[in-house]
Amino acid sequence: xxxxxxxxxxxxATEYGxxxxxxxxxxxxxxxxxxxxTLKQVEQDIEDxxxxxxxxxxxxxxxxINSEALMQRFQIPQQHWDFVAESWRQQSPSLYSRLDxxxxxxxxxxxxxxxxxxxxxxxxTGFWQWLWLEQxxxxxxxxxxxxxxxxxxxxxxxxxxxxxxxxxxHHIHFSCCQDSVEDRGTVQYLQDCASTAGVSAPFLxxxxxxxxxxxxxxxxxDDAITHCFKxxxxxxxxxxxxxxxxxxxxxxxxxxxxxxxxxxxxxxxxLWQEFENHPNLLPAFFEDDPLRPRHGKWIKKPxxxxxxxxxxxxDDSQKAVPLSDGPYGEEGFIYQQxxxxxQYEGNYVLIGSWLVNDEPAGMSIREDSSVITQDLSRYLPxxxx
Amino acid sequence: xxHTQKRSKHIALHSMRKAFSLKxxxxxxxxxxxxxxxxxxxxxxxxxxxxxxxxDNPDAVGQCQAAFESAIEEHNRTAPRFNSQNDCExxxxxxxxxxxxxxxxxxxxxxxxxxxxSRLMQPSPYYSQPLYTSFSPYSPFRSRWVxxxxxxxxxxxxxxxxxxxxxxxxxxxxxNRTINRGGFGSTVRAKSSWGSSSKxxxxxx
Numbered sequence: 001x002x003x004x005x006x007x008x009x010x011x012x013a014t015e016y017g018x019x020x021x022x023x024x025x026x027x028x029x030x031x032x033x034x035x036x037x038t039l040k041q042v043e044q045d046i047e048d049x050x051x052x053x054x055x056x057x058x059x060x061x062x063x064x065i066n067s068e069a070l071m072q073r074f075q076i077p078q079q080h081w082d083f084v085a086e087s088w089r090q091q092s093p094s095l096y097s098r099l100d101x102x103x104x105x106x107x108x109x110x111x112x113x114x115x116x117x118x119x120x121x122x123x124x125t126g127f128w129q130w131l132w133l134e135q136x137x138x139x140x141x142x143x144x145x146x147x148x149x150x151x152x153x154x155x156x157x158x159x160x161x162x163x164x165x166x167x168x169x170h171h172i173h174f175s176c177c178q179d180s181v182e183d184r185g186t187v188q189y190l191q192d193c194a195s196t197a198g199v200s201a202p203f204l205x206x207x208x209x210x211x212x213x214x215x216x217x218x219x220x221x222d223d224a225i226t227h228c229f230k231x232x233x234x235x236x237x238x239x240x241x242x243x244x245x246x247x248x249x250x251x252x253x254x255x256x257x258x259x260x261x262x263x264x265x266x267x268x269x270x271l272w273q274e275f276e277n278h279p280n281l282l283p284a285f286f287e288d289d290p291l292r293p294r295h296g297k298w299i300k301k302p303x304x305x306x307x308x309x310x311x312x313x314x315d316d317s318q319k320a321v322p323l324s325d326g327p328y329g330e331e332g333f334i335y336q337q338x339x340x341x342x343q344y345e346g347n348y349v350l351i352g353s354w355l356v357n358d359e360p361a362g363m364s365i366r367e368d369s370s371v372i373t374q375d376l377s378r379y380l381p382x383x384x385x
Numbered sequence: 386x387x388h389t390q391k392r393s394k395h396i397a398l399h400s401m402r403k404a405f406s407l408k409x410x411x412x413x414x415x416x417x418x419x420x421x422x423x424x425x426x427x428x429x430x431x432x433x434x435x436x437x438x439x440x441d442n443p444d445a446v447g448q449c450q451a452a453f454e455s456a457i458e459e460h461n462r463t464a465p466r467f468n469s470q471n472d473c474e475x476x477x478x479x480x481x482x483x484x485x486x487x488x489x490x491x492x493x494x495x496x497x498x499x500x501x502x503s504r505l506m507q508p509s510p511y512y513s514q515p516l517y518t519s520f521s522p523y524s525p526f527r528s529r530w531v532x533x534x535x536x537x538x539x540x541x542x543x544x545x546x547x548x549x550x551x552x553x554x555x556x557x558x559x560x561n562r563t564i565n566r567g568g569f570g571s572t573v574r575a576k577s578s579w580g581s582s583s584k585x586x587x588x589x590x
Contacts, residue, residue, distance in 0.1 A: 016401055042391065127401060130393055147391050154393035168552035171535045177573045196400065200535060207570035212560035221466075224558035226534075232569065242568030250558070362392075384391060 005031045006135055018128055020182045029124060030378040031132055035349075035365050037105070037384050042149045042363070045109055049280045050099055050353040050360040053111055056278070058358075060270045061088060061261045073286070074266045075303055075331045080238045083247045084257045092256035093167050094357055095159060095190075095229070096122070098364075101280075101351040104342035108279040109351065111271070112336075113301075117255050117263035118231050120182060121352060121379060123189040125364040126152035129381040147384040150362035152354055153193065159356050160197035169227045169252065171200045173219055176231035178205045183231050190229060206232045215248040227252045234260035235304050265303045265334045284336040294318060297338035303331045313338065323371065341371065350377070426548040427503035431516060431530060438502070448505050452513040456500035460515035463533040463557040464494040478520025478527075488561070495519075498542075499530065501549065512554035518542050533557055 006012070009031060013021050021029040037046075064070040065088045071081050098119035103109035130150055136142040163169035174191050176183040191201040202219065209225065210218040217225040228251050230237070237243060238260065246257075261267070268284035275281060285292035287300075298314040305311065312320040314335065341348035348371055352364040368377035432438040438449035467473035473482035473493040482493045499516040519527045530538040534557040538547055 039389070039391070126393075127396065130396060131398075133392070150392045152393070153396055165550075168550070168555070170552070177570050192401065196397075205570070207567055209569050210563035210566040211568060213562050213564055214559055216558045216560050218560050218563045222560055222563050224560045226558065232573075236572035237569055240569050240571050245568070 001036055002033050003031065003136075004141060006132070006139075009132075012131075013128075016127075016131075017188065018123065018185070020185055023182070028379055029128065030367070030380050034380060035382040037149070037382060039147070039384050041105060042384055045103060045105075046101065046149065046351065046353050046363055047360045049109055050101075050355060051358070053099055053114075053280055054097075054355055054358055054360075056271060056275055057114055057116070057262055057267060060267055060274060061258055063274070064261045064270070065089075065258065070270075074261055074264050075235070076260055077238050077243075080243065080246070080257075084238075084260055086247075087253075087257035092252065092258065093163060093254075094256055094259065095163075095254045096156065096354065096356050096361075097255075097259075097262070099353045099355070101353050102339050102341055103351050109353075110282050110339050111268075111280055112282070112339075112350070113265065114262055114267055115352075117259045118233050119352075119354075120186045120231070121364055121366070122152070122186050122354075124379050125150060125352070125354060125362055126156065126193075127189065129364070129379075132381045133383060142383065143385060145385060148362075148382060149384060152356065152362040155356035155359060155361040156190070156193040157196045160194045160199050163254075164197060164199050167252070169199060169254075171202075172227045172229055172254070173225045174201055174203045174229045175206045175209065178207055187229070187231050194229075206230060209242070211242060211245050211249075215245065217242070217245070217249045217251060225249075225251055227254075229254040233263065233304075235264070265301050265305060266332075268336055269334050282337045282339050284334055287333045287335065292335055298335045299338050300333050300335055302333055426550050427512065427554075429501050429503040429512075429547050429549040429553070430505070431499050431501045431545045431547070433499045438500075438505075442505060445505055448511060449502075452502045452505065452511060453500060456502075456513045456515045457497065459513070459533070459556065460497040462559055464497070464515065464517070465533060466492040466494050468492060474521070476519060476521060476524050477517065478524075481520055490562075501530070501532070501547075501553065503549065503554070514554055 010021070013019070013029070018029070021027070064074055065085045068081070071084075076084055096119065097114065097116040099114050100112040101109040102112055130148065130153065133142065133146060133148050137144060137146055160169070172194055174187050174194075176187045187203065191203060194201040204219050208220055210222070212218045212222065212224060217228070219225055230253065234257060237246070266286070269286050269289070271281055272284045295316070295318070297316060300312040300314055300320060302310045309324055311323045313323050314320055341350055343349070347367040347369060350366050350368070352366065353360065354362045354364070363382060365380050365382050366377040367380055430441065432441065435449055435453040438453065439446045442449055465476070467476070467482070470482060470484070470493050473495060474480070477495040482495050484493055485491065495517050497515045498518045500513055501516055502511055502513045504511040514532055516530045516532060517526075518530055521527060526537050528541045530542055532553055534555070536553050538544070
């Protein structure tokens with residue numbers, strides 16, 4: 001639906017600290033249009049499948065954790081098997097994740113991937129599109145009956161309160177890597193949610209984390225880090241030089257180390273193996289699987305790809321057409337059946353469906369003029385009416 | 386309508402504004418206000434001196450002495466540390482800080498203002514932790530009890546008995562010094578250098 005942007009939205013963005021609405025000279029937040037869903041579509045086609053897919057994913061984690069062969073398949077470095085498995089066995093609590101879904105409004109949504117470790121576009125979803133709806137309704141531009149699938153901020157604050165009261169997360173260090181305004185914005189938003197829940201939430205960059213003489217990780221004041229949120233992938237941390245200190249450092253991490261299994265593309269063939277023909281799954285196979293069909297259209301993805309990097313399209317003649325380049329792929333590939341994103345007025349649309357812990361918590365929509373949703377796609381708000 | 390609402394019911398907009406808000410001042414230790422649910426809790430008592438404890442527990446003077454000594458030991462190990470007297474006094478109040486010189490360097494730290502104990506009269510091991518309070522008008526724990534790992538008890542310093550969550554007694558890890566930094570984050574630098582089309586150095590997805 002086309003829609004009149006709020007005349008002062010850029011000024012508002014400055015006021016609220018939304019600094020990455022325009023990136024690399026191209027618009028990222030786009031409120032010249034919005035997507036409209038029915039409540040039934042949201043609840044039956046997005047919310048319920050999201051909860052179910054998440055439980056299916058947890059089933060796979062349990063299976064992988066208990067199998068050395070699968071830990072190998074998932075490229076978890078062998079010296080960290082115990083560390084990752086221990087975080088699962090001790091039921092280390094999680095915070096949030098985002099499932100990327102293909103959904104055309106009519107057919108069952110299909111899971112493309114699970115961003116369980118370091119999902120972004122959180123602030124735009126939880127706060128910024130919420131504010132847009134609130135203001136458009138108050139300005140009379142949208143019906144009073146308009147709602148939004150977006151209890152993200154409320155659930156995040158409640159989750160931080162639960163982490164504090166039930167798991168001892170009173171003082172959490174928040175961290176991300178230097179030089180990314182977007183990541184810093186996401187982490188600042190989580191710090192704000194944690195503070196609202198009465199958790200103290202200092203920040204330091206991931207590069208600034210130190211290792212103390214007694215084996216604990218330290219902040220810049222040389223204080224031990226006991227609880228830490230990191231917007232930085234486990235598959236990197238396990239392989240970097242402080243990786244070997246992880247098991248002795250006794251940090252309660254958010255996300256917990258078992259998310260290394262979930263954010264891995266090997267999850268997709270495992271899901272298909274465990275829940276073949278589930279309506280919300282696309283067929284997916286490991287590259288070396290003899291059962292992998294050698295016909296039809298497939299998307300070939302590296303195990304550790306991010307932001308849609310290093311993806312190829314395998315066409316009907318089984319020729320690989322690179323769709324994006326990038327630094328990934330040395331860890332192996334998986335094949336997922338090609339399923340075109342729905343197109344509206346020339347734009348491909350991808351749904352992000354959010355969970356806080358294991359509860360569905362909201363939805364985000366990104367549009368791209370190319371078939372792979374990359375980091376520079378546009379974010380559009382949605383309503384339920 | 387409200388019972389089926391799918392979006393957050395209320396967001397405090399003033400707390401989301403960034404442009405004109407003051408940056409929070411650095412605080413030496415964390416501010417956490419306890420509330421009364423969640424974790425397992427122990428009936429706990431706060432004493433301002435070893436005699437205070439002995440008077441309250443005439444049958445357990447030995448335990449009082451031991452609890453006090455273990456609190457002092459924890460205090461020396463885990464009290465918040467500051468590089469300057471100014472910073473320490475800003476947090477805890479004038480003349481509420483001591484200068485310490487040790488193997489790991491010299492610094493300022495607040496005086497221990499009391500200690501909290503639980504299970505003093507039980508056969509199971511009792512717990513004891515040092516407590517601090519602030520006389521500074523700038524501090525969020527002015528006239529409150531706070532532990533070295535950042536708990537601020539609700540109620541003011543005159544309140545002496547609490548049901549404290551067990552994590553209050555969890556010892557704070559000791560660090561004497563940081564050996565090195567920069568052991569996380571190297572993959573970003575390596576992967577960010579690929580191709581001219583690289584647009585983002587963030588690793589969120």
